[in-house]
Amino acid sequence: xxxxxxxxxxxxxxxxxxxxxxxxxxxxxxxxxxxxxxxxxxxxxxxxxxxxxxxxxxxxxxxxxxxxxxxxxxxxxxxxxxxxxxxxxxxxxxxxxxxxxxxxxx
Numbered sequence: 001x002x003x004x005x006x007x008x009x010x011x012x013x014x015x016x017x018x019x020x021x022x023x024x025x026x027x028x029x030x031x032x033x034x035x036x037x038x039x040x041x042x043x044x045x046x047x048x049x050x051x052x053x054x055x056x057x058x059x060x061x062x063x064x065x066x067x068x069x070x071x072x073x074x075x076x077x078x079x080x081x082x083x084x085x086x087x088x089x090x091x092x093x094x095x096x097x098x099x100x101x102x103x104x105x106x
Contacts, residue, residue, distance in 0.1 A: 021085035022047050023056075025095050027064040040064050042072045056081075069098030077102060 024045040029038035042064070044057040057076050061068040069092075073081070083103055089095040 022088065023081075023084040023086070024053075024088045025069070025092075026090055027061060027092055040068070042068065044072070044076060064092045064094050066094040066097040066101070069094045070101045073098055073102035 024047070025043070026045075027040040027042050029040050031038045040061040040063060042057075042059050042061045043055070046054045046056045048054060057072065057079075059072055059075065061072065087095070087099050087103065
């Protein structure tokens, strides 16, 4: 996976006319080492205009707090993310507030 990160990061710098206006955000918890506490990984998916999912951004997070998600979205914006018409999330409490901070009227 680490060998793909520069390609994913570089892809965010481009304008994607093939990307729909939807953004899917989710956090998953993984144990990086045996016996360690599970830590969140924040993930953003986009959908192409043909309906294919595309991984847009992946980053470790200290939590799924508003601050963590706002930093994640700020990083995406610095790489070219534009405002989304629809943001879909699983109910993590930090996502709506972070979207209001970083994406305004999405």
